[in-house]
Amino acid sequence: MDPVIEDITVLLIEEQPNVSSMLKNALMDFGYHITKHISFDDNIIEQIDLCNPSILILATDLPSEAILKELAEINQLLPLPIVIFAENDSPNVIKNAIKSGVSAYVVNEILPQRLKSIISVANERFKAVQSLRNELKQAKTQLEGRKYIERAKGLIMQQKNISENEAYSKLRKMAMDQGCSLAMVAKNIIDVCQLLSTSKA
Numbered sequence: 001m002d003p004v005i006e007d008i009t010v011l012l013i014e015e016q017p018n019v020s021s022m023l024k025n026a027l028m029d030f031g032y033h034i035t036k037h038i039s040f041d042d043n044i045i046e047q048i049d050l051c052n053p054s055i056l057i058l059a060t061d062l063p064s065e066a067i068l069k070e071l072a073e074i075n076q077l078l079p080l081p082i083v084i085f086a087e088n089d090s091p092n093v094i095k096n097a098i099k100s101g102v103s104a105y106v107v108n109e110i111l112p113q114r115l116k117s118i119i120s121v122a123n124e125r126f127k128a129v130q131s132l133r134n135e136l137k138q139a140k141t142q143l144e145g146r147k148y149i150e151r152a153k154g155l156i157m158q159q160k161n162i163s164e165n166e167a168y169s170k171l172r173k174m175a176m177d178q179g180c181s182l183a184m185v186a187k188n189i190i191d192v193c194q195l196l197s198t199s200k201a
Contacts, residue, residue, distance in 0.1 A: 008119065011053035012037045013044065015060055023059050023085065026112035032119075044070055048078050055081045055119060059110070062088035068100045075101025081126035083118060085110050103129075145183030152186035155193050 010032050012024055017037040024037055035051040038044075040060070048056065056074070060067070063084055071082055081103045086093075089107040097105050103122035106114075149171065156167040175185045 008054045008123075009033045009035045009051070011035055011044075011047055011051050011056050013040060013042075013056070013058045013060075015040060022112075023057070023110055026110070026115055027057070029112065030115055040064075040067060045074060045077065048074060048080070053080065055083065055122065057083045057085070057119075059085040060087075062086060062090070062093060063097060065096075068093075068096050071097070071102060072100040079126075079130065081119075081122040083122045101129075145181070145186070148183050148186035148190060152189040155189060 010027055012021075012027065012034050014021055014023065014037070017024075017039050021037070024034060027034060035053050036047055038047055040058075044056075058067070063071075063086060074080070074082070079101065082101060083104045083106065084097055084102050085106050087108070094105050094107075103125045104118055106118055149168075152171060153164060153167040156162070156170055157164060160167070160170075162170075171182060171185060171189075175182045178185060180188075
């Protein structure tokens with residue numbers, strides 16, 4: 001048994017979940033652990049929360065707008081790799097599925113021998129997207145932090161009538177004394193100044 005497969009837990013969603021499901025049996029044959037087999041009428045977000053699966057696999061003729069909307073919500077709240085096996089290959093639906101955070105959209109017949117590679121690709125694509133997302137978030141945070149520092153420096157220069165370098169030194173000293181980041185100290189200074197100006201008004 002592949003140890004990587006053993007670690008992957010699947011939440012499987014089908015139009016009519018039953019024991020004779022070909023997809024379910026193929027997944028189990030390959031050693032994937034199915035935490036739950038549900039229908040599209042179930043609350044998917046709630047089930048993800050309860051089962052904490054490694055991957056979400058859906059089998060449907062055509063994913064509805066409501067399903068794609070729910071998948072987009074999952075991608076925001078509880079992101080995980082999502083694979084859709086569908087009968088319909090509408091370019092518009094595929095485009096919207098990828099926008100909703102679907103890692104792999106597979107059209108036509110489900111070939112058991114391709115399952116392992118499809119799940120592997122979906123996992124890698126998901127990791128790549130998450131990594132980009134984290135980098136973007138980090139860049140935004142850094143940019144926001146720099147804005148706070150510049151603004152706080154300006155406020156200190158104005159209040160103390162000192163140079164930019166002196167204001168920056170004061171900020172750094174406060175950050176070191178408080179064991180906080182420069183951006184955090186800068187934001188606190190801005191908040192206090194805003195509070196004081198509001199109370200004066």
